[in-house]
Amino acid sequence: MAKHRCLAKVVFEAPGTGDDDDDVHQTTIRCNGRLFNINMAAAYIHNSPAILARLQRFLQAQREFVYEEDPATYEGPSAEDERNSFHQWLITTFQPVFRAHAPDVLPSFDPDAIRSGTARPLLADEGWDGLLTSRVWGSPPAMRRQWADQVRETVTTLHKAGVVWGDAKPENVMVDGNNDAWLIDLGGGFTEGWVDKDKAGTKEGDLQGVAKIEEYLMDNDRFEMTSEDEQEDKPEDKPEDKPELRGDHEDREDEHEGGSRDSRREERSMSKRRKIQ
Numbered sequence: 001m002a003k004h005r006c007l008a009k010v011v012f013e014a015p016g017t018g019d020d021d022d023d024v025h026q027t028t029i030r031c032n033g034r035l036f037n038i039n040m041a042a043a044y045i046h047n048s049p050a051i052l053a054r055l056q057r058f059l060q061a062q063r064e065f066v067y068e069e070d071p072a073t074y075e076g077p078s079a080e081d082e083r084n085s086f087h088q089w090l091i092t093t094f095q096p097v098f099r100a101h102a103p104d105v106l107p108s109f110d111p112d113a114i115r116s117g118t119a120r121p122l123l124a125d126e127g128w129d130g131l132l133t134s135r136v137w138g139s140p141p142a143m144r145r146q147w148a149d150q151v152r153e154t155v156t157t158l159h160k161a162g163v164v165w166g167d168a169k170p171e172n173v174m175v176d177g178n179n180d181a182w183l184i185d186l187g188g189g190f191t192e193g194w195v196d197k198d199k200a201g202t203k204e205g206d207l208q209g210v211a212k213i214e215e216y217l218m219d220n221d222r223f224e225m226t227s228e229d230e231q232e233d234k235p236e237d238k239p240e241d242k243p244e245l246r247g248d249h250e251d252r253e254d255e256h257e258g259g260s261r262d263s264r265r266e267e268r269s270m271s272k273r274r275k276i277q
Contacts, residue, residue, distance in 0.1 A: 004099045007032055007109060010087045013062075025059060027090060031098040033106030038090060058086040132173035132181065136217065143179060144217040150181040152210050158183075159203050166201055168209020169194040170216055 008031035021042040029036045045052045061082035077085065091098075107119035114120065136144060151173060155165055165172075166188040174182045190200035194212050199205030216222075 004095075004103065005032065005105055006091070006095060006098055007105055007111075008091045008098060010090075011035070025062070027087070029087075029091060029094070030109075031091075032102040032104060033109035034102040036094065036097065036101075038094065054086065054089070057082055061086075132170040132175060132213075132217075135175045136170075141218070141220060146179070147173070147175065147181040148214040148217045151183065151213055154181075154183050155206050155210050158186075159206065164188070164201055164203060165206045165209070167191055167195070168206050168213065170213055173213070 008029055010027055011030045012028040014026040024039050024041045027038045027040070029038065040055060042052060042055060045055065061077075061079040064079040105113075107113045110119060132147060155168070158165055163186065165183055165186055167185050167190055169191045171191075172183060172185040174184055176182060188201050190197065190205060195205040195209045199208055
């Protein structure tokens with residue numbers, strides 16, 4: 001019997017906050033050309049302290065990596081290394097599932113078939129990281145600004161050549177391995193909410209869609225998590241308007257006593273260490 005080939009990698013994540021046992025973190029793995037969505041939450045794990053601890057370490061690393069929280073000060077793997085290690089563990093753990101539902105490699109995802117010329121790769125396997133909506137989460141404003149500018153510049157070039165994009169929306173923007181944005185689906189049409197029906201298939205409709213894409217990309221409240229430090233720096237007009245801060249008892253005492261931001265950050269890092277250990 002031929003050995004099962006497992007060409008698997010993580011292609012998308014919908015991160016949870018990890019603040020609640022029922023909070024679900026979704027990881028999408030593509031194996032042999034098929035997509036598998038794996039949902040994880042602390043509440044799903046029973047009678048396995050080792051796996052629970054590993055998931056908690058991963059969720060902590062994910063918050064640091066995606067939301068750019070203050071890095072933990074404990075000695076150990078970096079956030080990126082912890083994520084990569086957990087992803088590899090997931091792939092290994094779900095091998096039986098991949099073997100059952102993705103027993104062979106689709107030609108368009110088979111490097112040997114592509115190399116020999118008997119198959120052509122899809123965009124998803126040529127270094128493209130996916131339609132824009134999966135890349136914006138956790139991306140810095142400068143990167144999102146770059147994508148918005150590239151979309152506008154590309155549409156301007158199309159219009160000069162007498163070509164209309166048509167279905168202007170974030171789902172029709174691809175990002176390649178160099179973090180450059182490219183437009184797809186130039187076959188016309190429109191999507192409600194991005195282009196008005198009476199402007200569909202026109203340059204005016206394209207510009208309307210581009211403006212909404214730019215607004216979508218630069219919505220910092222949507223794609224960036226406000227840190228506790230940013231909340232602490234906001235002016236407070238009334239005591240009752242003060243946001244409830246997460247953290248342990250030491251954090252709140254330190255704030256009450258007028259401790260510095262650095263000391264509060266150190267307390268949070270120590271708290272993280274205790275939770276992980």
